[in-house]
Structure formats: structure tokens, C-alpha cells
Amino acid sequence: NAGVTQTPKFRVLKTGQSMTLLCAQDMNHEYMYWYRQDPGMGLRLIHYSVGEGTTAKGEVPDGYNVSRLKKQNFLLGLESAAPSQTSVYFCASKQGTQPQHFGDGTRLSIL
Amino acid sequence: DQQVKQNSPSLSVQEGRISILNCDYTNSMFDYFLWYKKYPAEGPTFLISISSIKDKNEDGRFTVFLNKSAKHLSLHIVPSQPGDSAVYFCAASHSGAGSYQLTFGKGTKLSVIP
Numbered sequence: 001n002a003g004v005t006q007t008p009k010f011r012v013l014k015t016g017q018s019m020t021l022l023c024a025q026d027m028n029h030e031y032m033y034w035y036r037q038d039p040g041m042g043l044r045l046i047h048y049s050v051g052e053g054t055t056a057k058g059e060v061p062d063g064y065n066v067s068r069l070k071k072q073n074f075l076l077g078l079e080s081a082a083p084s085q086t087s088v089y090f091c092a093s094k095q096g097t098q099p100q101h102f103g104d105g106t107r108l109s110i111l
Numbered sequence: 112d113q114q115v116k117q118n119s120p121s122l123s124v125q126e127g128r129i130s131i132l133n134c135d136y137t138n139s140m141f142d143y144f145l146w147y148k149k150y151p152a153e154g155p156t157f158l159i160s161i162s163s164i165k166d167k168n169e170d171g172r173f174t175v176f177l178n179k180s181a182k183h184l185s186l187h188i189v190p191s192q193p194g195d196s197a198v199y200f201c202a203a204s205h206s207g208a209g210s211y212q213l214t215f216g217k218g219t220k221l222s223v224i225p
């Protein structure tokens with residue numbers, strides 16, 4: 001039982017490049033979330049989904065897009081990467097009133 | 112505007128002693144609070160939670176206290192062990208929002224000295 005799996009674990013991009021981060025969960029959870037964590041900061045919510053086919057903006061959505069075409073997957077896209085998007089990205093999922101369960105993160109550097 | 116505040120970036124405690132981590136919040140709509148523990152290069156893992164209808168919740172060595180009037184909660188770890196060394200995040204949510212979004216504090220790095 002893998003839980004929440006994030007792909008890739010590390011990535012270096014050049015400014016202006018695009019990429020997609022994949023989050024996959026095998027727990028049949030309804031809710032999924034994307035966060036970013038910067039040095040000295042807590043986790044900040046980028047986008048979230050309350051079910052397959054739904055997405056909504058979080059606290060810091062600018063520069064990112066998301067899709068939830070399948071219940072088990074939540075994709076985070078950067079259309080034109082900027083150095084300010086250098087961060088560690090965490091995906092989480094949950095079901096009902098249970099706590100959010102996190103993946104191990106994707107470390108993204110944008111040069 | 113930071114709605115969840117952890118004012119101590121770091122804390123050092125001797126093994127076997129009590130660790131007390133504090134958290135304050137400003138949003139009176141928050142009614143569910145959680146503590147997560149994070150080791151380097153790993154994702155946060157859930158530790159303990161408390162609903163606003165309670166003022167205390169205990170799980171083994173971990174106890175969370177909630178003071179609603181002061182908008183303050185604390186996590187007590189007794190006795191502290193070297194394996195408890197990690198960053199601890201306080202998080203809060205508003206159950207009425209329906210999305211179960213969490214608002215996190217900046218974290219407190221706990222070091223337990225053998």
C-alpha cells in the first residue's frame with residue numbers, strides 16, 4: 001500500500017519551461033491538495049479538489065493549474081516556470097473527517 | 112495576515128524532559144486543530160488532533176491542550192525522546208467550509224538532546 005506517491009522527487013527547470021507534477025493515491029480518497037513549502041514558511045495551499053472532476057483555488061494559486069481527471073490522480077502544472085516557484089511541493093489526500101495524508105514531496109528548482 | 116502562528120522557530124529539550132510547543136490562531140471560525148510532525152526529506156505525518164468541543168486530547172506521550180478563549184493550543188510531549196527531533200507544524204481548519212482546507216503555522220524545530 002503506497003499511500004500518496006509524488007512524481008518526480010526532484011527536478012531542475014529553466015525559467016519559462018513547463019512541467020507537470022503528478023500525485024497518485026491508492027486509498028480511494030475524495031479530497032486531494034497541493035501545497036508548497038518555502039524556507040521558514042509553513043505549507044501553503046495552492047489548489048485542491050473535493051472529488052473527481054473538481055478543482056478549486058487555495059491561498060497561492062497564481063502560476064499554477066491543476067486537473068483531477070481520475071479520482072486517484074491530482075496533477076499540478078506550471079505553464080511557464082519562474083524562479084519564485086522554486087520550492088518543495090507536497091500533495092495530500094483525505095477521506096471524510098480523517099486527517100490529510102501527505103506524500104514525501106517534490107523538490108523543484110527553477111534557474 | 113498569518114492566521115496560525117508558531118512564534119518559536121526552534122526548541123531544545125533534554126531527553127526525558129517535557130517538550131511544550133505552542134500555537135496561536137486568529138480566525139475564530141477554526142474549529143479543528145492538528146499537529147503534524149515532519150522529518151527532513153519526508154512529508155508531514157499526522158500526530159494528534161483536537162476538536163473545539165474539547166480542551167484536551169491525549170495519545171500516549173502526546174497531549175494537545177486547547178484554550179479557545181485565548182485562541183491558543185499547545186502540544187506536550189512527555190517524556191521527550193531523541194526520535195522526537197523534527198519540525199512540528201500546527202494546523203487549523205474550519206469544518207463548515209466543506210473542503211477541509213488546512214492553514215499551517217511556520218513550524219517549530221524540536222531538538223531532543225540525549
